[in-house]
Amino acid sequence: MTDTAAQGPAPDDDREVLTTRQGHPVADNQNQRTVGARGPATLENYHFLEKISHFDRERIPERVVHARGAVAYGHFEATGKLGDEPIERYTRAKLFSEAGKRTDLAIRFSTVIGGRDSSEAARDPRGFAVKFYTEDGNWDLVGNNLGVFFIRDAIKFPDVIHALKPDPVTFRQEPARIFDFMSQTPEATHMLVNLFSPRGIPANYRTMQGFGVNTYRVNADGETHLVKYHWMPTVGVASLTEADAAAIQANDLGHASKDLYDRIEAGEFPEWDLLVQIMSDEEHPELDFDPLDDTKVWPENDFPPQLVGRMTLTSNVAHHFAENEQIAFGTGVLVDGLEFSDDKMLVGRTFSYSDTQRYRVGPNYLQLPVNQPKAPVRTNQQGGPMMYGVDDAGANPHVNYEPSVTGGLREAQAASPDEIGSQITGRVTRARIPLTNDYQQAGERYQLMEEWEKDDLVANLVANIGEAVPEVQQRMVWHFLMADDELGGRVGEGLGISADAVRDLEPLPSQTLSDEEEKRQANLG
Numbered sequence: 001m002t003d004t005a006a007q008g009p010a011p012d013d014d015r016e017v018l019t020t021r022q023g024h025p026v027a028d029n030q031n032q033r034t035v036g037a038r039g040p041a042t043l044e045n046y047h048f049l050e051k052i053s054h055f056d057r058e059r060i061p062e063r064v065v066h067a068r069g070a071v072a073y074g075h076f077e078a079t080g081k082l083g084d085e086p087i088e089r090y091t092r093a094k095l096f097s098e099a100g101k102r103t104d105l106a107i108r109f110s111t112v113i114g115g116r117d118s119s120e121a122a123r124d125p126r127g128f129a130v131k132f133y134t135e136d137g138n139w140d141l142v143g144n145n146l147g148v149f150f151i152r153d154a155i156k157f158p159d160v161i162h163a164l165k166p167d168p169v170t171f172r173q174e175p176a177r178i179f180d181f182m183s184q185t186p187e188a189t190h191m192l193v194n195l196f197s198p199r200g201i202p203a204n205y206r207t208m209q210g211f212g213v214n215t216y217r218v219n220a221d222g223e224t225h226l227v228k229y230h231w232m233p234t235v236g237v238a239s240l241t242e243a244d245a246a247a248i249q250a251n252d253l254g255h256a257s258k259d260l261y262d263r264i265e266a267g268e269f270p271e272w273d274l275l276v277q278i279m280s281d282e283e284h285p286e287l288d289f290d291p292l293d294d295t296k297v298w299p300e301n302d303f304p305p306q307l308v309g310r311m312t313l314t315s316n317v318a319h320h321f322a323e324n325e326q327i328a329f330g331t332g333v334l335v336d337g338l339e340f341s342d343d344k345m346l347v348g349r350t351f352s353y354s355d356t357q358r359y360r361v362g363p364n365y366l367q368l369p370v371n372q373p374k375a376p377v378r379t380n381q382q383g384g385p386m387m388y389g390v391d392d393a394g395a396n397p398h399v400n401y402e403p404s405v406t407g408g409l410r411e412a413q414a415a416s417p418d419e420i421g422s423q424i425t426g427r428v429t430r431a432r433i434p435l436t437n438d439y440q441q442a443g444e445r446y447q448l449m450e451e452w453e454k455d456d457l458v459a460n461l462v463a464n465i466g467e468a469v470p471e472v473q474q475r476m477v478w479h480f481l482m483a484d485d486e487l488g489g490r491v492g493e494g495l496g497i498s499a500d501a502v503r504d505l506e507p508l509p510s511q512t513l514s515d516e517e518e519k520r521q522a523n524l525g
């Protein structure tokens with residue numbers, strides 16, 4: 001090894017000098033301190049100990065899901081309208097208010113199941129998480145590229161993820177385990193028809209759609225509507241077949257991150273339109289699905305997606321760890337004018353994100369630059385590991401509590417003083433939603449596919465379900481028959497299972513209610 005310290009810097013080297021984290025210039029970065037040239041190391045060797053012990057702590061836990069991702073920055077530009085109407089009729093959120101209004105944002109695209117260095121050409125949903133740094137604080141829209149999800153109740157999330165993640169013994173992703181779980185989860189049928197079609201492997205991050213998936217509310221001075229969010233890439237959607245994906249990942253596990261980074265560096269800025277679907281915030285007995293069920297889409301004929309703005313990505317991260325590993329999104333991060341709904345996934349997600357981030361990044365994760373709002377932050381929170389931000393405490397910095405007559409911070413004016421929330425009545429219970437309709441939209445999705453997409457879907461399902469035990473294979477054929485006769489028939493044929501042999505299987509216990517349960521449901525109101 002070259003001993004540059006012995007040689008010293010070249011006289012014409014005008015680069016900045018290396019220091020320790022304490023600001024001490026480092027004159028020798030090649031040799032630790034020892035007793036004589038060949039002797040034992042000394043303990044007061046501060047520079048060496050600091051360098052190694054920091055290196056020992058270079059990793060934080062990777063995200064439990066969505067570990068691999070790519071971050072970029074850009075802006076959102078509002079149209080100020082929703083269709084032909086001024087958007088104030090639906091929401092008072094300021095970022096949407098005026099035509100041409102720009103809001104800075106960060107976005108993180110991701111795969112879900114693989115680890116931090118896994119393939120970006122995997123068949124897997126893609127994450128599509130946007131953080132808007134608005135004047136009223138941050139808004140995070142944390143979605144995916146397929147528009148629906150596997151389950152509709154957050155209590156099942158650890159199970160669906162355990163089934164999709166590697167086997168706890170072999171540490172391999174096993175289709176037999178995945179379909180064991182899915183065969184007992186009828187609400188997953190719609191997601192499976194999407195995931196095993198070509199849409200299940202997006203060509204790259206620039207050419208995929210994004211969806212909020214869960215149903216939210218928008219609020220305009222007390223009047224609320226239900227809303228679903230959709231991102232459409234202006235260059236169109238492109239996907240990969242299994243064969244395309246295999247060829248890409250033979251050479252490159254990170255093609256999608258590279259594509260995004262290179263295009264932005266080349267000044268070819270990716271763009272997406274943001275469209276929303278709106279529904280009145282009331283009971284909808286006329287619908288054949290529950291609008292708060294994230295395994296469903298809202299039919300576009302009845303609820304046409306309407307343009308509200310455009311996102312353009314214009315720059316890359318300066319450092320992967322600081323801005324990608326440490327960025328933290330959550331479904332609870334909403335601004336005035338945008339609200340939750342009672343979607344049972346949304347409430348579970350909202351707890352989970354900030355809970356995992358306190359563990360993964362640390363309790364002061366919101367003080368990190370990438371997570372910090374650009375709006376002023378003044379809290380009475382303090383302390384905790386790695387606190388470094390000191391909030392502006394106002395006129396009297398001794399008052400770190402509220403209320404006070406001697407200074408400190410005061411409450412804000414309510415955005416809408418007359419506002420009252422919706423009235424909800426019902427018994428506390430554990431029950432699935434009454435209207436599950438698990439198969440209709442899965443069948444409709446299949447019917448809308450082009451022939452080559454149908455062929456690809458059937459081939460992918462057969463190859464994967466074929467690894468499961470016979471009971472699981474039969475149940476999966478039964479689910480697909482329920483969705484669409486042709487789809488079930490073709491998957492059955494591929495697996496050597498006759499549709500007639502499984503058509504008469506009893507529904508799963510979770511799909512039927514006993515008389516007693518039906519009575520109980522009726523009493524719940």
Ligand code: HEM
Pocket residue numbers: 062063064065066069108109110126127128129142143144149153154155157211212213214294327328329345348349352353356357360
């Ligand atoms: C990431 C939980 C459903 C989209 C995560 C993370 C957790 C989590 C713990 C890691 C966050 C971090 O470490 O920063 C859950 C739970 C769910 C759920 C409990 C259901 C109850 C969904 C659904 C979607 C989704 C339905 C899509 C609409 C994402 C995305 C990320 C993510 C995009 C990555 C965010 C990033 O890039 O940092 N989720 N999730 N999740 N989840 Fe979920």
